[in-house]
Amino acid sequence: RKEVEQDPGPFNVPEGATVAFNCTYSNSASQSFFWYRQDCRKEPKLLMSVYSSGNEDGRFTAQLNRASQYISLLIRDSKLSDSATYLCVVSTYLDTGRRALTFGSGTRLQVQP
Amino acid sequence: NAGVTQTPKFQVLKTGQSMTLQCAQDMNHNSMYWYRQDPGMGLRLIYYSASEGTTDKGEVPNGYNVSRLNKREFSLRLESAAPSQTSVYFCASSEEGDLWEKLFFGSGTQLSVL
Numbered sequence: 732r733k734e735v736e737q738d739p740g741p742f743n744v745p746e747g748a749t750v751a752f753n754c755t756y757s758n759s760a761s762q763s764f765f766w767y768r769q770d771c772r773k774e775p776k777l778l779m780s781v782y783s784s785g786n787e788d789g790r791f792t793a794q795l796n797r798a799s800q801y802i803s804l805l806i807r808d809s810k811l812s813d814s815a816t817y818l819c820v821v822s823t824y825l826d827t828g829r830r831a832l833t834f835g836s837g838t839r840l841q842v843q844p
Numbered sequence: 845n846a847g848v849t850q851t852p853k854f855q856v857l858k859t860g861q862s863m864t865l866q867c868a869q870d871m872n873h874n875s876m877y878w879y880r881q882d883p884g885m886g887l888r889l890i891y892y893s894a895s896e897g898t899t900d901k902g903e904v905p906n907g908y909n910v911s912r913l914n915k916r917e918f919s920l921r922l923e924s925a926a927p928s929q930t931s932v933y934f935c936a937s938s939e940e941g942d943l944w945e946k947l948f949f950g951s952g953t954q955l956s957v958l
Contacts, residue, residue, distance in 0.1 A: 735886060763945055774934055774949035775887070818886070822945050829900075832945060834879075834886030 734758060735821050735835040743841045748809050752838045754819030755801045762830070763822040764795055764802045769837065770815045778804075778817070809842045816840070846870050850935045850950035857925045857957045865920040865953050867935030875938045876918035877902075877947065878910060880931040887934065893918055925957045 737754045744750045756764075764781035779786065781793040781802050792805040806813055819835035850867045857863060869876065874895045879887040889902030893912040907929060909921045918937075922929060932954050936947040 777946050836886045
């Protein structure tokens, strides 16, 4: 089982739609959670952190469910410019005391006119 | 503000050839990283450097070496390239403390090994 799992998609949605992605993680000791966005053939960029209480940034809402070990990203009123791959990232403390980031393979979103 | 700059953007190698990927950041970050990204897989950490003069292995270090030349520069070397090293390589940097998980990535190097 992968440490961080995402549905690869693609999710094809019309402009203005609401779309949600989930990501599951296997390590219950994971500490912090993030969503990164990656445009086609570009570098990943941090979209938002995910907090236990949930957090919102404009049209984007991120939620964390520690009991079920998943995080979600909700995008409201989708824009063409939201078309990208969304990477789920989990931070975990290892036995060595070092922290490590584990990236999911991403969910591709295609917003259509 | 250039951020993280990596070169080259594209490279084709023959099996057994060597090359060095260069990376520099101008954000005064202590931590720097090299990742590879393959289709259907998440980014995987090759090596990282928590500070100038230190380097540590990541998840997939075999076949690679790194040098933290100074605080700005972190290079990745393939001594004898293999087809399994065909990938997109990203360099990244981050701050210390609570912001260490906010990575700033370079634009990537697409490497093909024939």
